[in-house]
Amino acid sequence: MTGYTPQEQPCEVLQAKRKVTLGLPAANSPSERRFPLTPEGAAMLCERGFDVRMEAGAADVIHFDDDAYRRSGVKITDRRDTLQCDIIIHLPALGADDAAHVKTGAVLMSLLHAGQQTAEAIRALARRHVIGIALDLVCDDAGHLPFADILAEVDGRAAMAIASSLLADPVHGKGILLGGIAGIVPCEVTVVGSGIAARAAARSALGLGAMVRMFDNDVYRLREALYEIGDRKVTGSAMHPRVFASALRTADVVVATPTRYPVEIGCDVVDEMKRGVIAFDLARSEVSSVFPSLACIDLAEAGTGECNPSYRVRTCYVNAGSAVPRTAAMALSTTLLTLFDDIVVCDGLTNAIRFNKGLRDAVYIFRDKIVNPRIARIMGMQASIDINLLIQFS
Numbered sequence: 001m002t003g004y005t006p007q008e009q010p011c012e013v014l015q016a017k018r019k020v021t022l023g024l025p026a027a028n029s030p031s032e033r034r035f036p037l038t039p040e041g042a043a044m045l046c047e048r049g050f051d052v053r054m055e056a057g058a059a060d061v062i063h064f065d066d067d068a069y070r071r072s073g074v075k076i077t078d079r080r081d082t083l084q085c086d087i088i089i090h091l092p093a094l095g096a097d098d099a100a101h102v103k104t105g106a107v108l109m110s111l112l113h114a115g116q117q118t119a120e121a122i123r124a125l126a127r128r129h130v131i132g133i134a135l136d137l138v139c140d141d142a143g144h145l146p147f148a149d150i151l152a153e154v155d156g157r158a159a160m161a162i163a164s165s166l167l168a169d170p171v172h173g174k175g176i177l178l179g180g181i182a183g184i185v186p187c188e189v190t191v192v193g194s195g196i197a198a199r200a201a202a203r204s205a206l207g208l209g210a211m212v213r214m215f216d217n218d219v220y221r222l223r224e225a226l227y228e229i230g231d232r233k234v235t236g237s238a239m240h241p242r243v244f245a246s247a248l249r250t251a252d253v254v255v256a257t258p259t260r261y262p263v264e265i266g267c268d269v270v271d272e273m274k275r276g277v278i279a280f281d282l283a284r285s286e287v288s289s290v291f292p293s294l295a296c297i298d299l300a301e302a303g304t305g306e307c308n309p310s311y312r313v314r315t316c317y318v319n320a321g322s323a324v325p326r327t328a329a330m331a332l333s334t335t336l337l338t339l340f341d342d343i344v345v346c347d348g349l350t351n352a353i354r355f356n357k358g359l360r361d362a363v364y365i366f367r368d369k370i371v372n373p374r375i376a377r378i379m380g381m382q383a384s385i386d387i388n389l390l391i392q393f394s
Contacts, residue, residue: 019051023085024074026058029092029116033061033300033322034151034329036089036109039068041333045340046073050087055079062326087349089336091135093117099124105367107349108132111147112364114374115286122379125365131349132365134372138339139358146338149196150331151321152282156200156257158320158327159280160189162299163253164208166278174276178253179209186210190247192290193257194218194225194236197282201255206233213247215239218260245269251277256290258283267293270314279316291316299323354391366390 022045024037035058037045042052053075056066066076080101082088087107090098093116094108102108102125112134125132136148164178167187180186189205191198194216205212206229213235216222226236237243248254248265249272256263256279263283270293281290289296294314300322321328342359346352353360364372369385376384 019049020087021051021053021085023082023088024052024054024058025079025082025088025090025098026055027061027090027092028095028098031116031298031300031319031322032092033319033325034091034332035059035062035325036091036329036332036336038062038326038329038333039064039072039074041330041337042069042074043072044337048340048344050340051075051085053077053082053085055082059329062329064326094121094125096120096124099128099130102128102130104128104130106130109135111136112372112374114378117375117378119379122365122370122375126368126370129367130365131353131363131367133359134362134364137362137364139361141358146335147332150335151328152195152197152257153200154324154328154331155282155321156197156202156255157204158324159255159282159317160201160204160208160253162317162320162323163189163255163278163280167252176252177209178205187252188213188247188250189253189255190215190251191255191257192216192263193259193283194222195257195259197257198255199225199229201257201280201282202229202234205253210253211235213237213251215244215247216259217263221260239263245272248273250274253277254279256281256283262288263290264288265291270294273314275314277314279314280320281316281318282320284318353387360387360391363387 045052054069055078056076059069070076083098083101084103088102089109091111093110093113096118099121108130138147140146166173167176167178178187187210189210189212191202191212191214194214198214202212202214214225215237217239219238222236226234248269252274254277270291279291279294281296283290294316296316296318298319299317300319342356343349343352346355353363364375366387369390370376370379370381371384371387373384
């Protein structure tokens with residue numbers, strides 16, 4: 001009887017692949033209360049194979065404790081450990097001390113915040129060959145800015161929610177309803193601009209029953225906004241000086257958003273506005289302000305209940321989105337998941353930058369080279385380097 005001869009059997013061997021680490025340090029700026037990931041968003045990244053690490057207490061600003069993230073698979077650690085991750089998400093500009101501790105060759109994702117960037121911090125990032133990506137400059141295939149647009153929508157809706165609350169405040173506000181009631185004329189809201197933030201503010205104001213006027217110096221965009229919202233609901237106009245000044249004089253709420261040509265409302269017009277008018281400057285930048293004569297209250301630095309002025313004072317608020325940081329975090333989480341899916345499909349960030357022009361244009365520092373004009377000016381450079389040349393020869 002013939003016996004059986006044992007044969008070699010190939011055995012599949014799984015090689016362990018090191019997970020990409022993703023760090024979430026706490027925001028180190030008093031003017032930024034938004035956080036990039038909710039526990040649900042962090043859990044989805046963990047499921048995609050990322051090793052997510054968060055600084056203890058970093059999500060307190062959006063009222064999630066460390067245990068919520070720990071249950072989602074996130075490792076709670078210290079700031080130094082999060083800065084040593086392969087990818088770091090920190091919405092405000094990093095300070096020089098933090099930049100000096102970033103892992104060599106890491107990817108830093110933040111908002112550009114050109115006015116908060118320092119030459120010392122940029123030099124520290126360059127020495128460590130960091131790739132810096134400004135999330136608000138990331139562009140998709142359709143030419144949209146997904147991060148900037150979602151944050152603009154949050155700003156617009158938050159502005160009207162805050163305005164309604166401030167007007168109804170019986171102590172510091174006027175004690176009136178934004179939308180009025182039967183027999184009572186509703187409040188007037190003047191919206192400057194017709195982009196995403198302006199449209200969001202207008203819709204919210206209309207939903208609350210207010211009368212809304214919208215002005216823009218880009219008539220084509222204004223026409224598109226009125227068509228989208230409904231021109232019978234919103235009164236739209238080009239920025240004819242007398243018409244615009246008249247609308248500002250009678251407005252209870254003014255929401256200024258980014259426009260194609262920057263708008264500045266001078267003190268002569270401001271002095272004719274209503275006492276107790278509530279203004280929001282959603283177009284404020286490091287070099288310009290729509291209301292230069294008004295003192296601004298930063299909603300990221302104090303809760304709205306702590307910074308209500310007298311109803312006799314004209315007040316301007318900035319950073320409206322930071323007053324609702326949890327909503328911003330949910331919006332950012334969804335958008336970040338889409339971005340990371342694109343990076344995974346391209347088999348790494350370098351390939352994603354190489355093949356995705358919208359992501360490539362958002363890079364402001366590529367290893368030790370400055371590739372963004374605004375950051376180049378901070379560094380005292382006459383011009384930035386073309387990242388396309390660096391990618392081509394890398």
